[in-house]
Amino acid sequence: xxxxxxxxxxxxxxxxxxxxxxxxxxxxxxxxxxxxxxxxxxxxxxxxxxxxxxxxxxxxxxx
Amino acid sequence: xxxxxxxxxxxxxxxxxxxxxxxxxxxxxxxxxxxxxxxxxxxxxxxxxxxxxxxxxxxxxxxxxxxxxxxxxxxxxxxxxxxxxxxxxxxxxxxxxxxxxxxxxxxxxxxxxxxxxxxxxxxxxxxxxxxxxxxxxxxxxxxxxxxxxxxxxxxxxxxxxxxxxxxxxxxxxxxxxxxxxxxxxxxxxxxxxxxxxxxxxxxxxxxxxxxxxxxxxxxxxxxxxxxxxxxxxxxxxxxxxxxxxxxxxxxxxxxxxxxxxxxxxxxxxxxxxxxxxxxxxxxxxxxxxxxxxxxxxxxxxxxxxxxxxxxxxxxxxxxxxxxxxxxxxxxxxxxxxxxxxxxxxxxxxxxxxxxxxxxxxxxxxxxxxxxxxxxxxxxxxxxxxxxxxxxxxxxxxxxxxxxxxxx
Ligand code: SF4
Numbered sequence: 001x002x003x004x005x006x007x008x009x010x011x012x013x014x015x016x017x018x019x020x021x022x023x024x025x026x027x028x029x030x031x032x033x034x035x036x037x038x039x040x041x042x043x044x045x046x047x048x049x050x051x052x053x054x055x056x057x058x059x060x061x062x063x
Numbered sequence: 064x065x066x067x068x069x070x071x072x073x074x075x076x077x078x079x080x081x082x083x084x085x086x087x088x089x090x091x092x093x094x095x096x097x098x099x100x101x102x103x104x105x106x107x108x109x110x111x112x113x114x115x116x117x118x119x120x121x122x123x124x125x126x127x128x129x130x131x132x133x134x135x136x137x138x139x140x141x142x143x144x145x146x147x148x149x150x151x152x153x154x155x156x157x158x159x160x161x162x163x164x165x166x167x168x169x170x171x172x173x174x175x176x177x178x179x180x181x182x183x184x185x186x187x188x189x190x191x192x193x194x195x196x197x198x199x200x201x202x203x204x205x206x207x208x209x210x211x212x213x214x215x216x217x218x219x220x221x222x223x224x225x226x227x228x229x230x231x232x233x234x235x236x237x238x239x240x241x242x243x244x245x246x247x248x249x250x251x252x253x254x255x256x257x258x259x260x261x262x263x264x265x266x267x268x269x270x271x272x273x274x275x276x277x278x279x280x281x282x283x284x285x286x287x288x289x290x291x292x293x294x295x296x297x298x299x300x301x302x303x304x305x306x307x308x309x310x311x312x313x314x315x316x317x318x319x320x321x322x323x324x325x326x327x328x329x330x331x332x333x334x335x336x337x338x339x340x341x342x343x344x345x346x347x348x349x350x351x352x353x354x355x356x357x358x359x360x361x362x363x364x365x366x367x368x369x370x371x372x373x374x375x376x377x378x379x380x381x382x383x384x385x386x387x388x389x390x391x392x393x394x395x396x397x398x399x400x401x402x403x404x405x406x407x408x409x410x411x412x413x414x415x416x417x418x419x420x421x422x423x424x425x426x427x428x429x430x431x432x433x434x435x436x437x438x439x440x441x442x443x444x445x446x447x448x449x450x451x452x453x454x455x456x457x458x459x460x461x462x463x464x465x466x467x468x469x470x
Contacts, residue, residue, distance in 0.1 A: 011166070011416050012173035014181075014423050019407075021178075030173035052408055055418035057131050 001044055002062040005034040009058035016059060019050035032058065078116050081109035081381065082147075082357055085461075090454050091321055091352060092398060093385040097121070101386050105370040109381065117145035117379025118372075119358075123390035123410065125370050126382045130415035135361040135380060136161050137417055143362045145379030147459065149249045156295075156302040158417055165416065171285055172299060172420060175224055175278055181423045184220070188431045191219050196439050205446050205469035212436070213315035213466070214308070217428060221307030224424075225300065226270065226277025235259060239305040245357075246457040256301070263300035267293060278303070303421070311425050313354045313455070313462030315432050320452070320466060321352060321400060322437070323445050328402050333437040341434045344402040345426055348433070350409035351400045353385035357459040359413055384410045442470045 003023065005016075012030030016023075023043060025033045039047055051059040083094035092098075100107045101121035109119045120126050129135060139146060139159040157168035174180070195212050206212075214236070222229040241247045241255035267283055274280035282296040291299075322329040332344050359382040367374045374380060388409045389397040412419035419425070437443060446469040453464045 009416075011169065011418060012176070012420075013418055014176070014178040017178045018423075026177045026179065028174060028177070029170055030177045031170075049407065055131070055412075055414050056416055 001039055001041060001047065003034060003037050003039060003047055004060045004062075005032055006058045006060075007031055007033075009056045011056045011058075013055050015053045015055070016050040019053060020046040023047055024050060078108045078110040081111060081119060082383075084456060085356075085454070087450075090449075090452075091317075091400075093353065093356070093383070093389055097383060097386050098389070101390070106372045106374075111145055111379075112148070113146070115145060115379060117143075117381050118374055120380060120382045121386055122370075123387045123393045126384070126387040126410060127414050128369065129361070129367070129380060130359060130382055130410075130413065130417075132367065132415075133162075134363065134365045134367055136364050137165070137361055139360075141362050143377040143379050145360050145362070145381050147357050147360065148245055148252075156298040158302065162416060168291070168295065168299065169416075169420060171282065171291065172278065172303065174281070176421055176423050178423055181427050184224075184424070185427055185431065187223070188216075188220055188428055189435070192216060192431050192435050193439075196436065200440070205467065208319060208466040208468045209312070209316050209463065210465075213319070214312045216315060216432060217308055217311035217425075220424070220428060221304060224278055224307070225303060226275055226279045227266065227300075227304060231262070235262065235304060236308065239308060240458075242305065243309060243459045244457055245459065259301045259304070260294075260297050263297040263304070264293060267296055267300065306419070306421060307424075309458075309460045310354060310419075311428055313460050314348070314352065314425070314429055316466045317352050317354060317462045318348045318429070318433065319436070319443075319468075320445070320449075320463060321348065322433075323443070323468075324449070325400050328400055329437055331402050332433050333441060335434075338430070338434075340402075341430050342426070343405070343407075345429045345433060346409060347400065347402050347404055347406040348429070349411040349426075350388045350394065350406040352461075353388055353411055354461045355411070355459065356383065356385050356461045358383035359417070384413065440470045443468055444470065 010032045014026055016032055017026055023036050023039050025035050027033055047061055051061050079096055083096040085094050105122040105125040107119045107121060108116045110116050120129055137159055138161050157165045195215055199206055199211055218232050219229055238255040238259050241251055267279060270280040270283040271287060274283060279300055282299060285291040286293050286296050361380040363374045363376050363378050365376050388411060391397050412422040446467040455462050
């Protein structure tokens with residue numbers, strides 16, 4: 001699984017952190033930071049949830 | 064599927080009026096007429112107070128697609144923008160701007176709403192909630208939950224966060240009520256807006272003179288650095304103050320009413336010690352109640368093809384999240400309150416770049432409230448008949464005016 005994050009699009013909602021805290025974090029202003037661009041497959045559900053709830057469509061997941 | 068006239072062929076006088084009214088018998092459900100439009104198709108035409116006929120987006124998939132589309136504008140001053148009321152008395156903060164200016168200003172206020180900062184506030188919110196419940200329990204065993212609890216919780220929290228003296232809450236609560244009321248005359252709304260701006264401007268002056276560790280002081284620093292005008296900073300302050308109050312307060316009161324009407328669901332919250340169960344329940348209550356019922360308003364910047372229609376450049380678009388959250392394609396049996404369902408994809412906070420900036424804070428406050436109130440007052444009950452309650456049909460935020468409870 002390959003995850004990409006477009007920080008320019010991010011609106012700092014933090015929803016990715018709620019969904020998958022070991023894959024996403026936020027900087028001091030709330031902009032998302034990708035901690036793990038290739039998370040283990042058992043994280044797939046949470047990462048997909050993160051991509052689905054991201055209001056800015058800033059997260060892309062590839063198998 | 065019945066064949067109906069294409070919405071754009073509908074004569075303006077034949078288009079249904081928006082907003083529609085909720086049915087008195089089902090105070091938690093979106094208006095029946097709105098439901099009927101959803102059944103007709105994903106894109107409909109409606110008629111507004113000024114005779115214009117913008118598009119109404121009724122289904123979840125199209126709602127999310129459009130709200131995330133950069134070809135739509137939130138700029139209230141653009142021709143074609145489907146304004147909910149005459150423009151006088153409107154607050155012109157970043158929620159009514161487009162990127163890049165919207166993003167620039169929004170990023171100035173996101174710092175206190177990161178998940179980490181919000182979690183750090185949880186013990187303080189728990190203390191506020193417990194303190195208010197202690198007060199309720201020390202008095203007579205009946206009260207109006209709105210005044211005693213639902214309003215003070217978010218009010219105390221947002222005042223603390225912004226650095227606004229809580230002692231002034233009567234002043235800004237009265238004015239913010241007028242500002243968001245659709246039935247208030249435009250002059251009254253303009254006056255309320257001017258009073259709030261004046262108040263925030265003065266406070267901003269104090270913060271610039273003596274900064275503290277709060278959001279308004281942070282904005283004051285930006286004003287000093289020339290990144291923001293003082294007027295813009297005051298507009299942001301008004302927005303956050305109002306948004307921090309009305310929405311969460313109504314979610315607390317209306318949510319409690321819904322739970323009292325669904326005792327089996329209330330028991331789930333009362334009897335659990337599991338934070339996951341509580342956060343799931345909060346998401347479902349957000350989906351089910353939809354206290355913002357005026358719809359997100361936008362105007363198309365270019366022709367947009369969607370769901371077999373073409374929204375032309377300059378045409379208005381209204382996205383009512385209440386009906387999106389009741390889309391049976393996404394949430395099976397959508398009119399059932401089911402705290403165990405996975406409702407996290409709801410659009411109660413909107414979607415796209417304008418999604419509510421304070422939602423992590425709102426979620427945390429609601430988690431603390433719903434996991435504490437019924438556990439500490441297990442005998443809580445409605446102290447009047449449901450039919451006696453008066454609901455806020457005329458504002459942009461829905462809820463109950465008063466919620467008499469006893470225990
Ligand atoms: S969910 Fe999307 S918008 Fe929100 S912080 Fe994560 S990347 Fe940014």
